[in-house]
Amino acid sequence: MFEQAYEKFMKDHLHRRTGERLRRLKQGHQYGEKLLLEHVWYPAFGHFEKLHPEYEVRDFRSGVRYLDAAYVHDGFRIALEADGYSPHYREISRDMFADERDRQNDLVIDGWRILRFSVDRLKQQPRDCQRRLQQLMGKCLGEWEMQKGLGLEERELVRKAMRLGGMIKIADAQECLGVSDRTAQKWLQVLLKKRILIPHSGRTRIHSYLLVSNQYGMLLD
Incomplete structure (x- = not known):
């Protein structure tokens, strides 16, 4: 055979x-x-x-x-x-x-x-x-x-986070997507709800996020 x-x-x-x-x-x-x-x-x-x-x-x-x-x-x-x-x-x-x-x-x-x-x-x-x-x-x-299963904006944010060592701030998301502070927060919250990101700093307002796992490094390809 x-x-x-x-x-x-x-x-x-x-x-x-x-x-x-x-x-x-x-x-x-x-x-x-x-x-x-x-x-x-x-x-x-x-x-x-x-x-x-x-x-x-x-x-x-x-x-x-x-x-x-x-x-x-x-x-x-x-x-x-x-x-x-x-x-x-x-x-x-x-x-x-x-x-x-x-x-x-x-x-x-x-x-x-x-x-x-x-x-x-x-x-x-x-x-x-x-x-x-x-x-x-x-x-x-x-x-x-x-x-x-991720949309274009979500993939771009994951790529950005990977390039930053696994952590991404709201300002990083704004720069990555070319959007307002509010819109950047919205997309970060989408990834938070999907458990791809977790809060890193901030209590009443999250200022930075961490990737849950480095398995998302494949998105850099």
């Missing part, structure tokens, strides 16, 4: 690609990458819909990098990496070591969710890897559903 689905999956992507993206798929998708799909992704979900092998991304320095696999959904993106233990990691230079960390940091800043598995773990404990992937997928889908 897997081999047939995998063969079709790879043929479809090989057919769509040209140039460097095609070369990278032919050369970069090897043992560890296939193991990731065979032992984790396919047993967890039974299909390859919205999954892309050797997915091209651009970093903040205008460089091109490739992910082993990427799940690209309308509301979120998950990067999957299979890391083999080899002499390469013992002999890597300090600059290359730093560059690999920068690469992952850039992905996080750009809104990616990332899961990295060692090849040994993929072979020896595939169920544990599947569980982690399913948990992350469930979390992302839940956040996406929550996002769809």
Whole structure:
């Protein structure tokens, strides 16, 4: 079952690609990458819909990098990496070591969710890897559903609060929406009633609010 689905999956992507993206798929998708799909992704979900092998991304320095696999959904993106233990990691230079960390940091800043598995773990404990992937997928889908339930102004205020470290004041809401003090309070009260915000300061009149949970960070994507 897997081999047939995998063969079709790879043929479809090989057919769509040209140039460097095609070369990278032919050369970069090897043992560890296939193991990731065979032992984790396919047993967890039974299909390859919205999954892309050797997915091209651009970093903040205008460089091109490739992910082993990427799940690209309308509301979120998950990067999957299979890391083999080899002499390469013992002999890597300090600059290359730093560059690999920068690469992952850039992905996080750009809104990616990332899961990295060692090849040994993929072979020896595939169920544990599947569980982690399913948990992350469930979390992302839940956040996406929550996002769809918010109006434009509400989403903008949540984004603003996240950028301010989780706290938002009435003046911040005014600036964000370009509205009056009274209208800003109204929208903050809407989020308060939905239990997305809680009061932070003020008794008779709330002056600032806190996000209930950092789960709403997905709205920044």
